[in-house]
Amino acid sequence: MISVDQLNKSFGKLRVLNEVSIAWQAGKSYALIGPNGSGKTTLIKAILGLVIPDTGVIRVDDVPVDARGRYRTKIGYMPQIGRYPDNMTIGQLVEMMKSIRPDVAETDEDLLDAFKLYKLFDKRMRTLSGGTRQKVSAALAFLFHPPILILDEPTAGLDPVASEVLKEKIVNEKRKGRLIVITSHILSDLDELTTDLVYLHEGQVQYQNTVEELKRETREARLTKAIATLIRQRELIHSVTPTP
Amino acid sequence: MTRVLKYVFYDLLRTRFILVYTLFLWFLTFALFQFDSDAGKVVLSLMNVALLVVPLVSVVFTTIHYFNSYEFIELMLAQPIHRRAVFLSEYLGVASSLVMAFLLGVGMPVALFGAGTAGLALVFSGTMLTLVFVSLAFLSSVLTQDKAKAIGVALLFWFYFSLIYDGILLWVVYTFSDYPLEKITLGLVALNPVDLARIILLLQLDISALMGYTGAFYQKFFGSAAGMLFSSLTLLLWVLLPLWAATRIFQKKDL
Known part of the structure; x- marks a missing residue:
């Protein structure tokens, strides 16, 4: 579904992505993790065409990523911080997103229901709290039954109830055979939601495998512990191997 | 594209700023017409608004709007x-709402009080200057990464075209005053949209007689149909060139 081939991106002197290669398949859900500034968001933005890579090719369903953006009909994206035009109401925003994709006849309004956003349809975006905006972002990402879902820190800022609702929705979509990519620092969430793991560090893919395999390798039962062990091992290796 | 434009436009009309700007221009124009019954003098007073305030408001509002709608x-x-x-929708949204504010605030009273060709020239140059400076502000917005820098660069454009360029022009004219400079200054004027608008306006007013030989030369040139076409096309170029450059940069920009 998504293939990334030897992707490089620098911001000035800072090398953010370094020879990143990835092949993500439908029906799986991937946890994209790594410390702050490891290039997770840049990678996601490159897939969405928001960041233009220096070298390398990205294909979504065998279609190369370009400015025209037709391939983005297949992607539902939930940004880390969702900000919207201040004076637009939630209702208008939803209506606008629908008018951009007029070919989708039946929209998925489960989350609009579950988050009770219909009641707030007349509220202007300016007046909304951070959590409510996050709910709007989530509802918009799922609105068009996209075969690919990219969720950047989906549960950050949501209350426990909303967070559970969203997680349930993600699990449901996973069962439908969607490709799901999630970045999060809340590792306990990822344990329930993901089948595979991609670990980025300083712009390089350090580890890429299934969650089960990782647990077996690190001899940990829980993802949180397993990842902590993985990171510690990596750091140990880094400290003994001289960097070129 | 029209769908995105509709919402950008809708959002802009809701911001109080456009409303305040429209009312400010409307009251000002109305008040000036109340003070003075000579339409020519009113147009002369409004000229300074069109040449200084309109470009300033355009650059500042555009840059602030661009960075406020960054997430959008x-x-x-x-x-x-x-x-x-997406980019052109943003441009058209901002440009059309500012132009509409100008047309409602200045154009409507001018039409009501009947200021003739001078009034028409005023509305035309105010509209063109709005478009030019919105283009320049978009260019400065895509050239920079943060709001403060973008407003700085945009204000620099404004300073340059409103004040600094005239200083340079005066220096050139003064230094080479022994030579016939009419055609050269004509070329130099075309390099500054504000000067171009000013000349279009002044030539519609009686005071162009005060400009002496150069005034007569300009009158002959800009008064002709070819001259009007030349100045309109040059102003149009001033709208399109920065917009074209900004669009090209935006196409390759990281967000």
């Missing part, structure tokens, strides 16, 4: 829309 642009670019369509 990001959201749109994550949808299946061409990058150029």
Whole structure:
């Protein structure tokens, strides 16, 4: 579904992505993790065409990523911080997103229901709290039954109830055979939601495998512990191997 | 693209700033017409508004709007829309709402009180200057990464065209005053949209007689149909060139 081939991106002197290669398949859900500034968001933005890579090719369903953006009909994206035009109401925003994709006849309004956003349809975006905006972002990402879902820190800022609702929705979509990519620092969430793991560090893919395999390798039962062990091992290796 | 434009436009009309700007221009124009019954003098007073205030408001409002809607642009670019369509929607949204404010605030009273060709020239040059400076502000916005820098660069454009360029022009004219400079200054004037608008306006007013030989030369040139066409096309170029450059940069910009 998504293939990334030897992707490089620098911001000035800072090398953010370094020879990143990835092949993500439908029906799986991937946890994209790594410390702050490891290039997770840049990678996601490159897939969405928001960041233009220096070298390398990205294909979504065998279609190369370009400015025209037709391939983005297949992607539902939930940004880390969702900000919207201040004076637009939630209702208008939803209506606008629908008018951009007029070919989708039946929209998925489960989350609009579950988050009770219909009641707030007349509220202007300016007046909304951070959590409510996050709910709007989530509802918009799922609105068009996209075969690919990219969720950047989906549960950050949501209350426990909303967070559970969203997680349930993600699990449901996973069962439908969607490709799901999630970045999060809340590792306990990822344990329930993901089948595979991609670990980025300083712009390089350090580890890429299934969650089960990782647990077996690190001899940990829980993802949180397993990842902590993985990171510690990596750091140990880094400290003994001289960097070129 | 029209769909995105509709919402950008709608959002802009809701901001109080456009309303305040419209009312400010409307009251000012109305008040000036109340003070003075000579339409020519009113147009002369309004000329300074059109040449200084309108470009200033255009650059500042455009840059602030661009950076305030940065996340919205990001959201749109994550949808299946061409990058150029998103950018041009933003441009058309900002430009048309500022032009509308100017037309309602200045154009309408001028038409009501009947200021003739001078009034027409005023509305035309005010509209063109709005478009030019919105283009320049978009250019400075895509050239920089943060709001403060973008406003700085945009204000620099304004300073340059409103004040600094005239200083340079005066220096050139003064230094080479022994030579016939009419044609050269004509070329130099075309390099500054504000000067171009000023000349179009002044020539419609009686005071152009005070400009001496150069005034007569300009009158002959700009008074002709070819001259009007030349100045209109040059102003149009001033709108399109920065917009074209800004669109090209935006197409390759990281967000």
